[in-house]
Amino acid sequence: MRALIVEDDKALARTLGEMLKSVHFESDICNDGESGLDWGLSGDYDLVVLDIMLPMKDGFSIARELRKAKIAAPILMLTARTETDDKVRGLDSGADYYLTKPFEMSELLACVRALTRRQGEVVMDELSFGDLKLNLSTCDLSWGDKKVRLGKKEFSLMHIFMSNGEAVVSKDTLINKVWGFESDAEDNNVEVYISFLRKKLAFLKAPVQIATLRKFGYRLERTDT
Amino acid sequence: MRALIVEDDKALARTLGEMLKSVHFESDICNDGESGLDWGLSGDYDLVVLDIMLPMKDGFSIARELRKAKIAAPILMLTARTETDDKVRGLDSGADYYLTKPFEMSELLACVRALTRRQGEVVMDELSFGDLKLNLSTCDLSWGDKKVRLGKKEFSLMHIFMSNGEAVVSKDTLINKVWGFESDAEDNNVEVYISFLRKKLAFLKAPVQIATLRKFGYRLERTDT
DNA sequence: CCCGAACCTGAAAAAAGCCTGAACCTTTAC
């Protein structure tokens, strides 16, 4: 993890760096606003600690410009100003936390933990088999730039196949998982849906097919090219 | 957007609710810790405002248990305690921001904005999907120079769609987030509003549609040109 | 080579889900 510290008080900057080091951050330090912004724009920091009053360029502007450049790293604003207006301005410039000096190091570290904790963000779930992809959040099956929408049962079936790789899946298994443990669905229902899926795979021109293994079931296979 | 306020000072709770309302949050209020936790566990909130000293169960425990249950909503901890130890404890329990009373409402709202701002989004009061824009402060949906005003429910729905990009959103989710998880709204209510929104999108001639995925829900889609 | 079991698939019926106009109710603004 890398942190950028933009702070003109060199002693404080160094202390911050050491504190962060104790929680496994490598820190870079800038003593003025311009260089702070430049470094921040590189985009490879996981945290930015920003003073407000700085030579050359103030912390508000830096935060604003970083956000404008789509830099998403958490910004911790650190300042002696206690006015509510400053806090509001700081947070609205794009900062994620506003901490007023003086503060204890334990508090700062707790903030840092809170800010960096939520990194397990938007996980776009997707199953894939070769280049065939099943998007679990949009429910569509795609290969290259072609996409088809799957109905619910089609989706469940495909989901099962794609989670099983190349393993054979029996009709019984499919019926149990898709139609439910105790349903009166028959083998033919599965067959019909397999047929639907094959049509869609053909439409995608995907190099993948659903192969039949008589008396055993079905499985996904790559169709070599 | 829905907020859960857990605060035993009823007057303050009500004030908070009103403040949040002005930034388009529907709030549910709990006056004790136990019910606060229960409600929070429903997982339908986009923000939790938590007092620390509460009857039945303190804010630290609530935050900890919510996180344990994988509830990811931002937690704003709100308290009179100014001890560094309390702050550290609060943040480490899972809170995302620690605000000490007394505070001004403008500060609270700035925190809320900072907390609910999706990472990577720059302009705070506008969501966008392609060229379609939803102005969060005027509730206007616009495309190019055309604009329509959305009602509150229409707005909430659109807000959810636009924060979710192209992901499918189920009717249950929509009902829980727009009408509240213990409401008796039915699927048809959602359908009616989807219908309203479609009319407005059509009026805007926006290249965006609300697609139906039968048995899954709805999602935004670009209508290719 | 022949037969039956297993499988495929188009079509159509049945069921489930969805859309929407309109009437009616509730809240808000003045």
Next chain:
DNA sequence: GTAAAGGTTCAGGCTTTTTTCAGGTTCGGG
């Protein structure tokens, strides 16, 4: 208080999904 805006309910009609069915094809063992 009143009107307008917003919200809810309802019913009939429409669309898509799911099931059913029937005739055809494939496969493997005798």
